Amino acid sequence: MAMLTKLFKNNIRQYGMIIALVLISVLFQILSGGTLLKPLNVTNLILQNSYILVLAIGMLLVIITGNIDLSVGSVAAFVGAISGVLMVSQKIPFLPSVLICLLIGAAVGAWQGFWVAYVRIPAFIVTLAGMLLFRGLTMIVLKGMSLAPYPKTFQKISSGFIHDPFGGRVHLLTLLIGAALSVLYIYMEMHSRRSKLRYQFDVLPPAWFAVQMILVVLVINLFTWVLAQYNGIPNILILLAALVAVYSFVMNKTVMGRHIYALGGNEKAAKLSGVKTKAVTFWVFVNMGVLAAMSGLVFAARLNAATPKAGTNFELDAIAACFIGGASATGGVGTVLGAIIGGLVMGVMNNGMSLVGLGIDWQQGIKGLVLLFAVGFDIYNKSKA
Template sequence: MEMLTKLFKNNIRQYGMIIALVVIMILFEVLTGGLLLKPINITNLILQNSYILVLAIGMVLVIITGHIDLSVGSVAAFVGAVAAIMMVDWQLPAWLAVIASLLVGALIGAWQGFWIAYVRIPAFIVTLAGMLLFRGLTMIVLEGQSISPFPGGFQKISSGFLPDIQFSGFGLISILVGIALTIWYIVNELRERRSQRKYGFAVVSQGLFLLKLIVVAAVTNLFTFVLASYAGIPNILILLFVLIVVYSFVMNRTVMGRHVYALGGNEKAAGLSGVKTKKVTFWVFVNMGVLAAVSGLIFAARLNAATPRAGTNFELDAIAACFIGGASASGGIGTVFGAIIGGLVMGVLNNGMSLIGLGIDWQQGIKGLVLLLAVAFDIYNKNKRSA
């Protein structure tokens, strides 16, 4: 029991938000009479929140470095508009338009990263200017009109599903994917535990380790089973999974990840220890530009149109997801997984409140309170540790 308490205290941000997510899901499952966890609604939750989760992955890196990016919603809208012009007006192949759109996002990130990293203008000011600039450019490019429809292949980014084999109303491939993920997770955890023991690091007891494996395996297979009972695994979920795995690896296992954390923890100390702080900041914003472009493409594909008002408030939802997921407002702390959990908390809140008929006014107020409580919780823990 003492080991369990210590484990929870050391990971209070991560485990606290997972528990909060579970509690919120159970609450709305009861309030909606079982609608929240129906297969069709679970699939809709993934599709509705995918573009915010993509933004949250990039935003958490920005926040860890001690900066903020207010422009991502406008950048997503602008990239969606550029993609629409290339695919609908110019009739370019979808794959070529997607590559060009990602390059546009990278250039926008480089533009903002230059002013922040090398000219030393605060990120708040640069990205606030970017929010206004790219929103205006979106309206100019679209001439105030929506452009649609996109090619069918492009739409499948957001609305398509992994091809499946139906058997008794269930997708066999979706179930097999769940089993494969479980095996991959268990093998990876066993290898990690063996490595920690080899180098003398403390590990949790065998009982807790087995409990963790069982819970994760059960949740993974239940999730894929629910998806298999409706339409299978959405294409966008595969993209999200790849992004989560890649960015978690980069942040936890690479020199670049350690430099990002070092920069956010103490920029001067990081610089003195050999971290090229300007270069790291620059590339973090280039990365944010690319992920904003990905988010814009996903949203445009889901809407099947590029509109002047696309991306409105995306930046607020992405920032809220990061802070709710445990990122620190002062930088140096945060995880990709935590940002995803924070985004899911926001997504379930939105979906659940809509299902029970709460108006947009109540929804905005409750989301604001949740964000405030999450940041207050972070500051409370920080003060408690420093006391």
């Protein structure tokens, strides 16, 4: 029991947010009369929050370094506008247009990263200027009008589903993917446990470890079963899963990830240890620019239009997702999975409050309180430590 308490205390934010997500889902499932977890609504939840979750992954890296990016919503809108000009107005094919848009996002990130990393202007000021600049450029590119429709191939990024070769009323391929993910999860957890035992790290007792694996496997297969009742796995979920896997690996298993955490923990100590702090900051902002561009493309594909109002408040939702998911306001702390869980907490709250008929005024107020509580909880834990 003492070991369980220790493990829980060491991961209190991550476990706390998972518990909160479950409780919020159960609450709104009851209040909405069972509508929240219906297959159609679960699929809509994924589609509605996909572009925020993409942003949250990039924002997490920025926040871990101790910075902030207020421009991501405007950058997403700007790149969406460029994509509209390329694909709708100029009829440039899908793949070259997407590549051009991602390169523009990288250039925007490099522009802002240069001012933050090398000129040493605070990120808050640089990205606030970027928020205004790229919102203005969006208006100029679109001339105050929307561009639509996009090619069908591009729309499938946000509205398409993986094809089921088996047919039938239930999406069988989705169920098979769920089973494969379960096997992969069990293998990875057992491999990780063996490695920790080899180096004499604390691990869960065998009985609790088995309970954890059973619960996670049940959640995976229940989730895929719900998706299989509608149209199966959305294309955007594949993209999100790939991003989570890649960025989790980078942050946990690579030198670059260790350098990002070191920079956020103590910049001077990291520099004295040989970390090229300026280069790390620069590339984190380049990465944020690419993911902001990706988010803008996903949003444009879902809306099937490039509009001047795109990206409004995206930055606030992404920042809130990171902080609610366990990132520290002072940098050096946070996980990719935590940011995704934080984004899902916000998404379920938004969707659930809409289903039960709460107005936008109440929704904004409640989200603000949740964000304040999450950051306050982080400060409290640090003071106790």
